[in-house]
């Protein structure tokens with residue numbers, strides 16, 4: 001994980017935040033050993049908090065991995081809540097099932113194996129909270145797919161809003177600083193002047209961030225924890 005915070009500040013945020021339970025600790029150990037890019041405890045605690053603050057009942061995840069982010073969300077869901085986990089890797093999804101069972105969240109979860117962009121079309125919503133954590137180049141597509149399914153008072157959280165191995169931080173920053181804040185701007189207009197050597201992930205993240213920033217129905221803030229998360233709250 002390409003952390004935004006220094007180790008010391010991350011430790012501080014962790015020490016002041018909610019305590020992970022034994023299962024989450026085990027999941028953190030797995031991420032460290034396997035080098036798996038989970039969202040980490042700072043973002044995890046924020047997901048729980050967002051679920052509590054929005055009174056979320058239904059959550060949809062794009063890219064659930066082995067269930068780490070879903071586990072943090074689930075801590076704040078009511079007994080009749082739902083969380084849809086999507087994952088293209090069968091082994092990861094099986095691990096998620098095991099961990100969610102261990103945490104006592106089995107009843108909340110629906111497990112969907114396959115491409116999240118195809119799966120989401122089978123769900124009408126509403127989704128009180130959505131997590132984007134799949135292929136970065138496809139975040140704009142994912143936003144289009146869920147925009148109308150997130151009600152006022154709901155929110156979309158995008159991980160890797162600031163960093164990831166494949167994201168060119170300076171390029172994203174330049175696009176955000178130089179793009180006009182036009183809600184009618186098309187994605188193609190935004191990325192036309194992006195340098196040729198920009199990665200697809202860079203284009204995807206820059207396009208996504210500018211799109212949610214300029215969408216009048218959402219209020220967006222990027223929180224510099226983990227690899228950066230963009231929280232877009234639906235206001236109208």
Ligand SMILES: C[S@@+](CC[C@H](N)C(=O)[O-])C[C@H]1O[C@@H](n2cnc3c(N)ncnc32)[C@H](O)[C@@H]1O
Nearest residue numbers: 038039063064065068069087088115116133134
């Ligand atoms: C960064 S990891 C997810 C981490 C997870 N949210 C967590 O915090 O532990 C991204 C995951 O998305 C999965 N993925 C990639 N493309 C996908 C797609 N189109 N649909 C569903 N899952 C996808 C990958 O297999 C990988 O496990």
